[in-house]
């Protein structure tokens with residue numbers, strides 16, 4: 001998302017937010033503040049291109065969390081994408097996905113009529129994730145498939161409304 005779009009949404013939603021432009025996977029950040037929760041939606045997987053960017057990304061999160069704080073992350077599901085690949089569902093009129101060379105852990109995702117070249121996305125390497133979290137005194141405490149999460153929330157919300 002561009003800063004322009006973020007500022008537009010800030011006004012639309014009616015909240016007060018601060019925005020900082022940086023490369024969270026290559027720059028060592030220090031905002032001199034810690035948070036109870038750090039959130040990354042469909043962005044964290046981009047650092048899985050190499051070990052250095054994984055380390056920098058997790059270190060940047062870790063140093064901005066209070067002890068016992070939470071890092072909430074959503075990333076594309078490798079197993080869902082591989083199932084779509086097997087079933088020949090890697091494109092429709094809105095998007096297309098193509099795979100890179102055989103041993104690469106990346107694929108190219110393109111939104112039709114919006115992204116001319118598409119962008120490289122990476123699968124999460126769970127072993128490297130756990131190792132790097134551990135090196136930063138962090139651990140995985142909960143994982144859930146995104147669709148299942150949305151469906152479980154939807155049924156909870158319906159229960160609340162009833």
Ligand SMILES: C[S@@+](CC[C@H](N)C(=O)[O-])C[C@H]1O[C@@H](n2cnc3c(N)ncnc32)[C@H](O)[C@@H]1O
Nearest residue numbers: 001002022023024025026040041042043044046
């Ligand atoms: C698929 S978009 C998701 C945007 C938004 N979080 C959402 O859920 O709609 C991926 C986002 O990752 C961000 N991103 C990718 N690489 C980044 C990097 N090295 N440092 C900071 N942000 C990055 C992009 O700027 C983009 O906003």
